[in-house]
Structure formats: C-alpha cells, structure tokens
Amino acid sequence: MEFAIVDIETTGGAPKYGGITEIAVLIHDGESIVREYQTLLNPEQAIPTYITGLTGIDNFMVRHKPTFSDIQEDLWELLDGRVFVAHNVSFDYGFLREAFLKVGKELKTPKLCTVRLSRKVYPGMGSYSLGRLCESQKIQIEARHRAMGDAKATAILFDRMIKSDYQIINQSLKKNTGEAFLPPNFPHSKFREIPTACGVYYMLDERSKVIYVGKAINIRERFKNHFSGELLPNLKQKLKTEVFDLKWELTGSEFMALLFETLEIKRLWPKYNSALKRPKRLxxxxxxxxxxxxxxxxxxxxxxxxxxxxxxxxxxxxxxxxxxxxxxxxxxxxxxxxxxxxxxxxxxxxxxxxxxxxxxxxxxxxxxxxxxxxIRESQKEILIKLDGRNPNETAYCMFESGMLSRFSYLENDRVSDDIPSQLNPVAQVPETYYLLRQFIHQISAEQIMVLESSKSNL
Incomplete structure (x- = not known):
C-alpha cells in the first residue's frame, strides 16, 4: 500500500470558486518517502493580499507558472491508486477533486486525515493543528504555510503514527468505506449507486414514505456519516432501524442544495427533520x-x-x-x-x-x-446564476425581499432575455432569506443581477 501525502496552498474560499497556488505530493511506501513532487500553480484568478501575507505567494510569483490543466496528467498519475493523506484531508481533497472535475476526471481515492489519526495516537491534546502537533513531537516545519514545508512535516508525523500502530491505518480505511455501518434493511448495492456529487437526498421507510430529507456536497459521504458518526445517537439509531431506501436529486451547487432542501422539508415535513419555526427578530x-x-x-x-x-x-x-x-x-x-x-x-x-x-x-x-x-446587495431583488446539474444547463434563482421566489434549471441554449418569466414560482419561506445572507459573500459579482422592476416581468 502506498500513500500520497498532499498539501496545497489556495486563494481561499470554497473549492468551486477558489484556485490552487501551490501543491506538494510525497509518495510514502509504508516505510519511507520514495518520490517528491512540488510546483507553484497559476490559479487563473487574483490572490488576495491576506493570502499573500499568510503564504508569501503573490500574483507575480505565479503569473508564468503552469495552470492545473498543464499538470493534471502528472498529478493524476501520482494520486490514482494511492491512499490520499493530508492534514484536514477534506480541504485538500475537496480542492483537488473540484479541479479534476473541471478537466473531466473524477478523483476517487481512499482518504486518511492526519488530524483524525493524531486524535487516536495522541489523545488529550488541546489542539490538533499541524503547528501544535509538530511542536509537541519536536518536528521542525521548514517553511510554514508553504506546500512542501507543510507536506514534509505531515509526512514525518504520519510516518511516526503508522510505525507506532500500523493497524490504525487499516481500521481507519475500513471505517471510511461506510458499508460496515449501513442500516440492516438497506442494500449494499444501493449504497454503491449513491452519487458523490452535490444534492438533496430522501430517506424512505419500508412503505416508501420520506422520513428524512438532507443536503450534502457529497451525498454518499453524508449518508454514510448518518450511521458511522457520533453525533445525534438517538436519531442515528431510529434512522438505522427504519431506513429501507434512498432517493436523491442532484443540484449542481451547495447553495442550490440548501435552498431545495428547505423547500422540500416544508413541502414533505418528514418526521425526523426538526420543525422549522420562524423566530422573532431580536x-x-x-x-x-x-x-x-x-x-x-x-x-x-x-x-x-x-x-x-x-x-x-x-x-x-x-x-x-x-x-x-x-x-x-x-x-x-x-x-x-x-x-x-x-x-x-x-x-x-x-x-x-x-x-x-x-x-x-x-x-x-x-x-x-x-x-x-x-450585505446591501443581498437585500435587493436579485437573480443569481449558479452551476447546473450538468455542463449544458444553468440554475437561476430569483429572490424578492431576500427570499427565494422562483427558480429553474435552464438549458444554456434556451435561455431568453426575460429569464424571470422562465422560472417556476415557489412558496416563499423565511429560511431561504437566512441562506442567501450566509452565502452571498461566496457568490461572485458576475453571478448576480440586480432586478430593477422584476414584478412587471412576471
């Protein structure tokens, strides 16, 4: 078994909108490092000043460096077939998975998180940040917040942990499959059909009645976590007993998944979803x-x-x-x-x-x-353009008084000048106002159109 120990530096933000500025990969064969790879990358977007302050990587340094597309074949060869290891693995894996999707490849490798591993090997620590762990283990980080410096420190930490207790690797990888924790009435074959994409999912009982609605960036991973995590043990046990089937709807983006989940909970009112009550403004x-x-x-x-x-x-x-x-x-x-x-x-x-x-x-x-x-922009009547469920469509969401009022997925070659008239109306619920407020900062200006007189177009 070989491990690809990875660290990346980014422009910040979510994987869908951020860019990668540097990557380092160390191949570990279970005994030692056998291969190293490192490069700066042109993220094809501006690097914020506060990121430069953190990493030292500025726009000038990367302007003539390769893009992700230029190195994707070499990187794929390094990662494919190996266990992906990183400190806070969901961050690095999420960015790379999204970058590969943009070039037509889907990254599907086993993952190990050195944060989680270190909690088991070094219990009781106040902080499991890479800096604190390396300080406690007397591991010197040669270049903090640079990809190779952090990757080498992670590799030393990982090497010590697996040599002290190699079984922890097998146990963690076995847990990550999720299949050992599936509900007894849920078929294993169905679990393998669950997509790893973003969307809304519906848990069904033996009468095919929806008993729980949720959203996820990765539906399969989220479904697994319902039964393998430690949160809400009472709910976990009830779902484990009653879930017989799962259905899902892909949404193309996390924001669209949150909006659609809210609408579906209001429409179906599943018994294991907490009641959404409108609180008073305080x-x-x-x-x-x-x-x-x-x-x-x-x-x-x-x-x-x-x-x-x-x-x-x-x-x-x-x-x-x-x-x-x-x-x-x-x-x-x-x-x-x-x-x-x-x-x-x-x-x-x-x-x-x-x-x-x-x-x-x-x-x-x-x-x-x-x-x-x-903030002021989110309070106007706006039309937001989001990723569709496939490259040939786009999601459009219209908000009035901050609440979702209409949305549809439109094929790119059938979008008219009067977009609002092509959207389907939905019941306006206050929860969509809260979601817009939380996500407005992550949506680029190019995705938002302020509607001066939308009501006259409907």
Missing part, C-alpha cells in the same frame, strides 16, 4: 467607526432608534454570519466583536494587524466596505 449587526478610524461591527438588540445593517434571530446565527464575513473579506475578529483581546497571528489568520494598528485604517476599511456592499 438582534442586529451594527457598523460604526472607532476613534482611530477603523470600521467596527457589533451585534446587539435592535431598538427603534438605530437601524442595523442586518438582522438575526439568535446570537449563534449572528456569529456564524460574522465568521463568514471575517474569512471572506479578511476582517479582524476583534474589530468584529468576536474577540476581546488583540488577535493572535497564528490563530486569527484573517487579521492583518488592524486591532494592533499595524494595518492602516484606510486599507482595512476597503474590505469592510466590500462586506457592507455585499
């Missing part, structure tokens, strides 16, 4: 500039005297929204009200020093303004 996100000129955000109760830039139904929802904004726009957690003390450069990678006044207010506030503009 909290608001407020923006102001402090005495030093830095833009700040604060979550507080809404009053009649001050208008928030956005409203929420719980502190949990507000914090989740802010964290997405922080990661997307490189904002400072302290200036967004999520930290009480100045940021730690190792933990808060998005902060470029605004909280310690090392980043000028003017430069920081540019990103604050981008965040604010994206």
């Amino acid at each position: 909290l608001g996100l407020f923006h102001y500039e402090d005495n030093s000129g830095y833009g700040r955000f604060q979550v507080a109760k809404i009053t009649k005297f001050f208008k928030p830039v956005e409203s929420f139904f719980s502190m949990e929802e507000a914090n989740s929204f802010l964290k997405t904004g922080i990661e997307t726009y490189g904002l400072c957690p302290k200036l967004c009200g999520l930290r009480k003390v100045n940021c730690d450069p190792e933990e808060d990678l998005s902060c470029n020093g605004a909280c310690s006044s090392t980043e000028p207010p003017k430069e920081y506030n540019k990103r604050v303004t981008e965040f604010m503009e994206k």
Whole structure:
C-alpha cells in the first residue's frame, strides 16, 4: 500500500470558486518517502493580499507558472491508486477533486486525515493543528504555510503514527468505506449507486414514505456519516432501524442544495427533520467607526432608534454570519466583536494587524466596505446564476425581499432575455432569506443581477 501525502496552498474560499497556488505530493511506501513532487500553480484568478501575507505567494510569483490543466496528467498519475493523506484531508481533497472535475476526471481515492489519526495516537491534546502537533513531537516545519514545508512535516508525523500502530491505518480505511455501518434493511448495492456529487437526498421507510430529507456536497459521504458518526445517537439509531431506501436529486451547487432542501422539508415535513419555526427578530449587526478610524461591527438588540445593517434571530446565527464575513473579506475578529483581546497571528489568520494598528485604517476599511456592499446587495431583488446539474444547463434563482421566489434549471441554449418569466414560482419561506445572507459573500459579482422592476416581468 502506498500513500500520497498532499498539501496545497489556495486563494481561499470554497473549492468551486477558489484556485490552487501551490501543491506538494510525497509518495510514502509504508516505510519511507520514495518520490517528491512540488510546483507553484497559476490559479487563473487574483490572490488576495491576506493570502499573500499568510503564504508569501503573490500574483507575480505565479503569473508564468503552469495552470492545473498543464499538470493534471502528472498529478493524476501520482494520486490514482494511492491512499490520499493530508492534514484536514477534506480541504485538500475537496480542492483537488473540484479541479479534476473541471478537466473531466473524477478523483476517487481512499482518504486518511492526519488530524483524525493524531486524535487516536495522541489523545488529550488541546489542539490538533499541524503547528501544535509538530511542536509537541519536536518536528521542525521548514517553511510554514508553504506546500512542501507543510507536506514534509505531515509526512514525518504520519510516518511516526503508522510505525507506532500500523493497524490504525487499516481500521481507519475500513471505517471510511461506510458499508460496515449501513442500516440492516438497506442494500449494499444501493449504497454503491449513491452519487458523490452535490444534492438533496430522501430517506424512505419500508412503505416508501420520506422520513428524512438532507443536503450534502457529497451525498454518499453524508449518508454514510448518518450511521458511522457520533453525533445525534438517538436519531442515528431510529434512522438505522427504519431506513429501507434512498432517493436523491442532484443540484449542481451547495447553495442550490440548501435552498431545495428547505423547500422540500416544508413541502414533505418528514418526521425526523426538526420543525422549522420562524423566530422573532431580536438582534442586529451594527457598523460604526472607532476613534482611530477603523470600521467596527457589533451585534446587539435592535431598538427603534438605530437601524442595523442586518438582522438575526439568535446570537449563534449572528456569529456564524460574522465568521463568514471575517474569512471572506479578511476582517479582524476583534474589530468584529468576536474577540476581546488583540488577535493572535497564528490563530486569527484573517487579521492583518488592524486591532494592533499595524494595518492602516484606510486599507482595512476597503474590505469592510466590500462586506457592507455585499450585505446591501443581498437585500435587493436579485437573480443569481449558479452551476447546473450538468455542463449544458444553468440554475437561476430569483429572490424578492431576500427570499427565494422562483427558480429553474435552464438549458444554456434556451435561455431568453426575460429569464424571470422562465422560472417556476415557489412558496416563499423565511429560511431561504437566512441562506442567501450566509452565502452571498461566496457568490461572485458576475453571478448576480440586480432586478430593477422584476414584478412587471412576471
């Protein structure tokens, strides 16, 4: 058995929208490293300044480097047939799987995560980040946040773990198949038919009645996790007893899967989906500039005297929204009200020093303004263009007052100038408003069309 130990650097964001700037692969034969591969890549998109600050990789360094398409055959030969190993494997694997899909290949290799392995081999640690693990094991990282430096450190860590307990590899790989955990009434052949693509899935009982609806970026992996994970043990046991079949609908994108899942839960009201109740608006996100000129955000109760830039139904929802904004726009957690003390450069990678006044207010506030503009944009009547279920179609979603009002998958050669009139109406539910607010930062400007007078076109 051979292992491909991988580390990548990216432009940030989700795999569908981010690009790869550097990759390193080390081939381990179970005893030692037998092959190395490393290259910078042109991500075919701009590298954000905060990413350059983290990795040292800037636009100038990669402008004449190969693209992923240029190296995909060599990389495929390195990965195919080997166990894919990475620290937080879902991140690296997700980016590479998406990159291969764009060149017509589907990456399907066994995966091992050194974060999960280290939790078993080194239990009780406060943090399982690569930096903390290497510090505890006295492993020197030659170039932190560069692909080969992190890959070599991961390889040393992996080598020590498998040599201390090789059975942990077999146990982890066996668990990753998921088939040992399938419900007793669910056929194994059906499990192998489940797609690894993004979509909505329906669990059915012995009478073919839908008892649970869910969404997933990878439907097969998500279905497996229902029965192999530790979360919600009571629900897991009930589903394991009652699930006889599974159906699914591919959606083309995670955002479309979330929207469709919400509509289907409202339509079918399956007994094992939590009831979606509309809460009262209690909290608001407020923006102001402090005495030093830095833009700040604060979550507080809404009053009649001050208008928030956005409203929420719980502190949990507000914090989740802010964290997405922080990661997307490189904002400072302290200036967004999520930290009480100045940021730690190792933990808060998005902060470029605004909280310690090392980043000028003017430069920081540019990103604050981008965040604010994206929020305002999500509150208008808009039409959003998303990936379809295949290369020949596109998904179009229309939002009125922030809620999904119409959507359809349209074939690319049949899209008219009046797109709203081609979309099917849906019942407007508040939950789609929350989803739009969470995802608007991940959607590019080219995908969004502001509708000036959409109602007159319907």
